[in-house]
Amino acid sequence: xxxxxxxxxxxxxxxxxxxxxxxxxxxxxxxxxxxxxxxxxxxxxxxxxxxxxxxxxxxxxxxxxxxxxxxxxxxxxxxxxxxxxxxxxxxxxxxxxxxxxxxxxxxxxxxxxxxxxxxxxxxxxxxxxxxxxxxxxxxxxxxxxxxxxxxxxxxxxxxxxxxxxxxxxxxxxxxxxxxxxxxxxxxxxxxxxxxxxxxxxxxxxxxxxxxxxxxxxxxxxxxxxxxxxxxxxxxxxxxxxxxxxxxxxxxxxxxxxxxxxxxxxxxxxxxxxxxxxxxxxxxxxxxxxxxxxxxxxxxxxxxxxxxxxxxxxxxxxxxxxxxxxxxxxxxxxxxxxxxxxxxxxxxxxxxxxxxxxxxxxxxxxxxxxxxxxxxxxxxxxxxxxxxxxxxxxxxxxxxxxxxxxxxxxxxxxxxxxxxxxxxxxxxxxxxxxxxxxxxxxxxxxxxxxxxxxxxxxxxxxxxxxxxxxxxxxxxxxxxxxxxxxxxxxxxxxxxxxxxxxxxxxxxxxxxxxxxxxxxxxxxx
Amino acid sequence: xxxxxxxxxxxxxxxxxxxxxxxxxxxxxxxxxxxxxxxxxxxxxxxxxxxxxxxxxxxxxxxxxxxxxxxxxxxxxxxxxxxxxxxxxxxxxxxxxxxxxxxxxxxxxxxxxxxxxxxxxxxxxxxxxxxxxxxxxxxxxxxxxxxxxxxxxxxxxxxxxxxxxxxxxxxxxxxxxxxxxxxxxxxxxxxxxxxxxxxxxxxxxxxxxxxxxxxxxxxxxxxxxxxxxxxxxxxxxxxxxxxxxxxxxxxxx
Numbered sequence: 001x002x003x004x005x006x007x008x009x010x011x012x013x014x015x016x017x018x019x020x021x022x023x024x025x026x027x028x029x030x031x032x033x034x035x036x037x038x039x040x041x042x043x044x045x046x047x048x049x050x051x052x053x054x055x056x057x058x059x060x061x062x063x064x065x066x067x068x069x070x071x072x073x074x075x076x077x078x079x080x081x082x083x084x085x086x087x088x089x090x091x092x093x094x095x096x097x098x099x100x101x102x103x104x105x106x107x108x109x110x111x112x113x114x115x116x117x118x119x120x121x122x123x124x125x126x127x128x129x130x131x132x133x134x135x136x137x138x139x140x141x142x143x144x145x146x147x148x149x150x151x152x153x154x155x156x157x158x159x160x161x162x163x164x165x166x167x168x169x170x171x172x173x174x175x176x177x178x179x180x181x182x183x184x185x186x187x188x189x190x191x192x193x194x195x196x197x198x199x200x201x202x203x204x205x206x207x208x209x210x211x212x213x214x215x216x217x218x219x220x221x222x223x224x225x226x227x228x229x230x231x232x233x234x235x236x237x238x239x240x241x242x243x244x245x246x247x248x249x250x251x252x253x254x255x256x257x258x259x260x261x262x263x264x265x266x267x268x269x270x271x272x273x274x275x276x277x278x279x280x281x282x283x284x285x286x287x288x289x290x291x292x293x294x295x296x297x298x299x300x301x302x303x304x305x306x307x308x309x310x311x312x313x314x315x316x317x318x319x320x321x322x323x324x325x326x327x328x329x330x331x332x333x334x335x336x337x338x339x340x341x342x343x344x345x346x347x348x349x350x351x352x353x354x355x356x357x358x359x360x361x362x363x364x365x366x367x368x369x370x371x372x373x374x375x376x377x378x379x380x381x382x383x384x385x386x387x388x389x390x391x392x393x394x395x396x397x398x399x400x401x402x403x404x405x406x407x408x409x410x411x412x413x414x415x416x417x418x419x420x421x422x423x424x425x426x427x428x429x430x431x432x433x434x435x436x437x438x439x440x441x442x443x444x445x446x447x448x449x450x451x452x453x454x455x456x457x458x459x460x461x462x463x464x465x466x467x468x469x470x471x472x473x474x475x476x477x478x479x480x481x482x483x484x485x486x487x488x489x490x491x492x493x494x495x496x497x498x499x500x501x502x503x504x505x506x507x508x509x510x511x512x513x514x515x516x517x518x519x520x521x522x523x524x
Numbered sequence: 525x526x527x528x529x530x531x532x533x534x535x536x537x538x539x540x541x542x543x544x545x546x547x548x549x550x551x552x553x554x555x556x557x558x559x560x561x562x563x564x565x566x567x568x569x570x571x572x573x574x575x576x577x578x579x580x581x582x583x584x585x586x587x588x589x590x591x592x593x594x595x596x597x598x599x600x601x602x603x604x605x606x607x608x609x610x611x612x613x614x615x616x617x618x619x620x621x622x623x624x625x626x627x628x629x630x631x632x633x634x635x636x637x638x639x640x641x642x643x644x645x646x647x648x649x650x651x652x653x654x655x656x657x658x659x660x661x662x663x664x665x666x667x668x669x670x671x672x673x674x675x676x677x678x679x680x681x682x683x684x685x686x687x688x689x690x691x692x693x694x695x696x697x698x699x700x701x702x703x704x705x706x707x708x709x710x711x712x713x714x715x716x717x718x719x720x721x722x723x724x725x726x727x728x729x730x731x732x733x734x735x736x737x738x739x740x741x742x743x744x745x746x747x748x749x750x751x752x753x754x755x756x757x758x759x760x761x762x763x764x765x766x767x768x769x770x771x772x773x774x775x776x777x
Contacts, residue, residue, distance in 0.1 A: 406613035413576055414686060415603025415630020421638040425625040428615035 015331065018324035027380030037507050038372035045234025048242060057224065063278060065247070067218035068138050068213075069206040070275045072208025076202070077117075079150030084157035086111035090166055090187055091179045109159035111154075118151025120487045121480065123449040124363070125461075127213040128468055133298055145206050156198055160191050190229065197258075204248075204255045211244055212363050215463075216454055221247070228368055233403040241364070246358045301473035311475060314463065315482050321377050322459040324487060325449040329384035329441040334434070336389045341396030351397070357390025362448050377458030384445050384452070393435050396430075403429045445492045450483045460486070527552040527572055527690055527722040531707035532581035534746065535568055542568045543579075543746045550724065552586070552689070555716055557733035557754075558726040560743035561766050568608075569691045569743065574607050585690065589660065603630025606688035606711070608725075610695040616668030618657070620678055623667055624650040627686030653681040656711050658704070659762065672699045679707055684715050689738030691716060693725035699730075705729065709736060730762060 019026065028034060030517065126144035134140050169186030173179070186429050210322075214222020219243055228236035254271065343348040366383035373379045408425030416424070453461025460483055468476040527588060528550040534613060535543040535772075543565045550556055558566045571577045575598070583589065585605075590598050606627065610767040616624045621644050627636055627758045651663050657677040667675060676699045683691055693712060697705035727733040733740060734754045740766045742749040742757075749765050750757070 262652065315644050383761050404613070406609075409576075409631055410607060410609065410613045411626055413574055413602055413607055414601070414605060414688070415601075416637075417599065417624070417629070417634060419634055420629045420632070423638060423641055424618075424622070424629060425615065427615075428618040431615060 003444070006053050006486040007402075010325070011331075014324070014327060016068070018237075018328055019418035020383075022324070022376075022378055025376050028373050028378065034372050034374060035088045041232060041234050041371055043234070045238045047235065049233070049235035050239065054236065054239065058221075058239055060212075060244050061221045061224045061240075062247055063137060065207065065210045065222070066215070066276065068141045068218075069145065070157075070205065072210065073199075073203050073206045074140060074276070075146025076149035076153050076206075077199070078154030079146055080115075080157065083111050083115050083150070083154035085183070086194060087115065087154065088161050090156050090161045090169055093181055097367035112158075114179050115151045115154035115158075118147055118494065119149075119155060120151075120484050121148060122447050122483075123148040123211055124211045124216065124454060125464065125480065125483065127218045128216050128454070128464065131217050132468060133295060136217040136219070138219035141210055141213040141220065144213060145209055149202060149206060153199075153202065157195060158490055160194050160198065161187055163191075173206075184191070184416070191318045200255045200258045201499065204251045206246060207251050210360060211247075212361055213369070215363060218220070229371075231370075237368075241360070244358070245359055258395075268300040298473065302477045303405060304483060305477040306472070307478070311478065313458075315478060316469040318453075319458040319482055319486060322449045322461075323446070325377050325380045325384060325447040325452070325457075325459055326442060328448075329381045329388055330445050332381075332385045333392055333441070334438040336385070337396050338511070340389070341391045341400060344393065344397050344521070345400060351394070352398075354390045356393045357386055358394060360387065362387045362452060363455060366452045366457040370456050375456040375458070375462075379447060380452040380457030380459060383457060384448060387448075388441050389443060391436060392441055396434055399430045399433050399437075400426065443490045444492075447487060450486065455479075526550070526584075527554070527586060528724070529584045530581055530591075532571070534566075534577040535572060535577065535581065537568075539589070541746060542571060543572070543581075548748070550722060552722055553716070553720045554739060555713060556725070556739045556741060557737035558724065558741045558743055559730055559733050559765070560749070563745075564743040565746040566743055568727075569696050569725060570607075570694050570724065573690075574605055576607075576694045577579075603686075604611045604689040606691045607682035608680050608683050608685045608693035609674075610676075610690065610698055612675050612682075614667040614675060614678060618629065618663055618667050619644075619663075620654070620667060620670070621647050621650045621663045623665075623678055624653060624682050627682040629684075629685075631708050639648040650681070650685055653684045654678070654741050655763045656684065657681050657708055670718050673701070673704065676700060677704075677708055680712060684711065687715075687719060687721075689719075689721045691721060692725045693723065693726075695728060696728055705710060705732065706756075713737075719735065 071407065088107070126148050127140050130140035130143045146468050164213040168190065171181045172186045177185070189408045189459060206384045210220055211222045211225075214224070216227050217223060217226075221240060225237065225244075258271070291315065339352075340350060343353065362383050365386050366380055369379040369382050373382065403426060405426070408421045411421035411425045412418070449459050449461075451461045453459045453463065454465050456462060460479055464476055464479045465485070467473075467479060526549055528548070530546060530548040532545065546582060558569065559624045560566055571582060572579060572583065573585075575585075583591070583645050585601060585613065589727060590599065590601050595602060614637070622641065623627060625640055625644055625646060632640070636645060644650070647663070651660060654660055654663050657680055659674060659677055659681065662670065662674065662678075667678065670678065676696070681695075683693075691712060696712065700708060709732065712723060712725070715721070725737070727732075734757060738754055739752070740754050740757050742761065742764055743752045751763055
């Protein structure tokens with residue numbers, strides 16, 4: 001019985017099946033024609049286009065992305081903070097005693113449920129929906145970020161507040177203070193730094209997300225990128241990509257500085273104020289239109305999902321494709337990242353490569369690869385692999401550097417070679433951590449695989465994009481339910497198979513990546 | 525044949541001087557105990573001989589200076605040296621049998637080493653060494669599941685399995701009770717006698733050192749205070765060696 005519980009044979013079977021099923025796509029990789037096309041595209045891409053007009057356009061688009069991210073986060077805070085407070089046990093008067101209070105318990109459960117619903121759909125899917133509702137332009141992106149990040153902020157704020165000591169707030173409540181006072185005097189002092197640093201980190205994520213959303217027509221750098229890609233204007237693509245990498249690097253540096261500085265409050269306010277001023281100045285407010293009548297009809301159609309049998313079969317295929325993409329790419333990138341991480345300890349250009357791979361989102365890789373290998377899941381798998389290899393390799397290198405080197409050195413002192421001493425002395429120390437990282441990235445990849453279809457890289461996202469373009473909202477509704485199912489399944493599995501928590505000393509070394517924190521590795 | 529010869533100007537780590545100039549020669553097959561108060565430089569001396577640290581001291585092992593050799597030749601030389609560490613550096617998730625087998629990595633080819641990770645290639649040999657230290661039943665457990673004393677004995681078993689020509693032991697029995705300490709030390713000494721290999725051990729248990737080792741080196745504040753046969757060590761010499769130490773003579777280990 002326990003034989004069948006072991007995940008390895010299942011994993012291998014699934015990998016074999018997906019290789020067999022996507023055989024055509026993989027063979028396409030060997031086709032000279034497609035690579036020639038990619039070559040032509042690359043040939044036009046150097047030098048990058050740098051005339052005055054285009055640079056001005058790039059700057060405008062970049063500022064627009066920045067504005068979208070900042071306003072989106074502001075919206076997320078407005079939405080997230082009330083839900084976080086409603087769902088929190090840290091400030092509950094009913095917990096004192098406790099007084100049985102089913103109504104308050106139900107309210108708390110309800111607010112948590114809403115937060116889960118909001119954050120379960122990837123932000124790009126939200127953007128796709130809002131584009132239908134409010135038309136092309138930045139408003140859709142702002143709303144999408146506000147909604148999905150609102151849910152995430154509610155969840156993580158809640159966790160942070162409850163992870164801090166509950167005693168101080170409880171003591172204040174027992175002393176007769178009301179709940180907001182207890183929040184300010186009992187909870188916030190302990191967790192203020194952590195809340196702020198998480199918010200800054202979210203802002204950085206929102207910036208990346210705002211670029212991605214341009215691909216579905218929600219304005220900013222991403223929209224320009226998509227246009228240039230469609231016109232096969234390689235030079236423009238490179239200029240825009242460079243602008244994007246610069247923007248992300250700057251945001252990365254800024255957020256690292258804000259998180260490590262001792263009193264971030266004032267600087268944070270200054271930065272956010274500056275960014276929002278720029279944002280408000282930059283945005284073309286005429287673009288912000290919203291029709292309430294449309295909303296009603298929209299929701300009405302969404303409430304009638306398409307349950308017909310042939311369509312369900314199609315959805316099933318898309319579901320399987322998505323899972324395959326996530327699985328294969330995670331496996332491939334873990335296998336690639338292992339030797340690369342070992343090499344990178346002595347070779348710094350590799351680290352630069354990891355950072356480059358890491359900072360370019362999967363969706364941009366996918367939109368480039370679709371040119372080379374054609375529409376379909378293979379492009380998605382390769383795109384996910386490229387991005388994930390960068391992320392995993394960087395995490396692996398960090399683990400290697402933080403691991404205790406004495407077992408390896410001891411073996412080398414007794415004459416063992418470098419490879420043997422790695423496998424005997426260092427690998428056992430890092431293997432569990434690496435497995436945990438890979439599993440966590442697998443979960444992230446499953447979410448990412450649902451959106452890659454937007455640029456034609458297969459999976460559920462592609463079907464959703466098509467059905468929304470055809471105004472088949474009933475089908476879109478079924479597909480969204482399928483995506484929700486997948487995301488919840490992945491979370492459930494990863495929670496069940498969660499490896500033992502790393503030691504507190506190790507937890508601090510982990511960085512926050514992707515769009516969600518691993519519950520086990522958040523520094524407390 | 526001289527197994528270990530040290531001659532030169534000592535050792536500095538940063539600003540502080542760990543070892544003063546010293547001369548030391550140890551014949552192949554000799555068993556030597558190094559005693560002295562904490563911080564005397566016992567561990568540093570062993571790390572110097574084990575080629576873990578490098579200093580201006582001229583070190584020669586079996587007539588060769590390890591630091592003038594090529595990297596490959598130095599690794600070959602190192603495979604003849606076995607270290608017993610005070611806190612054995614063993615990965616917690618590694619099976620005990622693999623940890624013991626790792627002693628011979630310097631002698632194995634890479635292919636054999638990698639295959640042995642999947643399926644231990646000489647479990648009987650490892651078990652035999654573990655049995656000599658009273659750990660025969662632990663070979664399938666993981667290192668992290670063992671107590672400090674058991675782990676220290678696994679470290680000894682690894683060196684016994686390595687069968688080196690020079691065994692360096694840094695407080696090899698510090699975590700063991702008196703009876704186990706004696707039997708574990710005896711296993712090291714028996715191996716040295718049987719294979720004719722050299723054993724240099726630093727010990728806190730003075731009486732155990734005097735009883736089991738023919739030659740004693742007393743080290744204090746980085747200087748060799750005395751270097752003589754065990755029979756010639758007098759209580760006065762010991763008192764001078766440990767003078768000013770808060771604790772009186774360390775009790776029998």
